Amino acid sequence: MANQDVSRGNSTALFVVRHAETEWNRGKRFQGHLDSSLTPRGIQQAKTLAAELTSKHIELIYSSDLGRALHTAQIIAPILSLEIRTEARLRERHLGVMQGLTRQEFRKKYPEEAEQFDSGDPDYVLPGGESARQRYTRCIACAEELASRSLGQHVLLVVHGGVLRSFFHRALNVSLTNRRDFPIPNASLNSFIVTDNQWQLDTRDDP
8 A cells, every 4th residue: 555545636646557567678778669479577577566566555556558568457457357448549659760779870870869768868859759748748748637537546557667757757746857767676676645736756766
C-alpha cells in the first residue's frame, strides 16, 4: 500500500512500473516507438513484479500501447484479476532517426544530431521524432487526467524509462534543463501521490 492514505478521495496513488527487459535493452539499442520482445529474464521480472503488486490493492491498470509495456502488463493483469486499458499518451519518446540504433551507430550515422541530442536540450526535436519536453507534456497531462478520474484509488501505470523520468521531474520539481539522472531499471516499481495535479514521490525503487 502507498505510504499515504488516499481513501478520503482527494488523492490518487499511482504505482508506476517500467516495462521488463527487452532484447533491445540487452543489446543497448534505442527503442522509442519501435519494439522488441521481452527476454526470458524480462518475462521472469514481470512475474516477480506481479507477485509484489498483489499487496498494493491495485484497482485499475493502464499501459502504454507499445508492445514491451503491454506484454509486461499482460503478465501482471491476470495475477491481479484486472483488465488492461491502453493509453498511447504513455508511450516512450519518439526517437525518430535514432530508433533501432545503438549509441555508437547513431553517433557515426548522424553526428550532428547526436551532438544536439547529447547536449540535453529538452526542446531538441530529433528528425522524425519529438523532444523531451513534448514527451513530458503529453505523459504528465495523461497521468494527471487518469489521476483525476480515479480519486481515492490505487492505479497501476505500465510505462517506459523516459516516462518515469518525466514523472520524477514533475514530483521533485526538477527543471527539464537539469540533466539530473534518475536510474530506472527494467521492472522497477515506484509510487506517486497526485492531489489536485500536485505530485508527491511516495516510494522509489532504487537500483
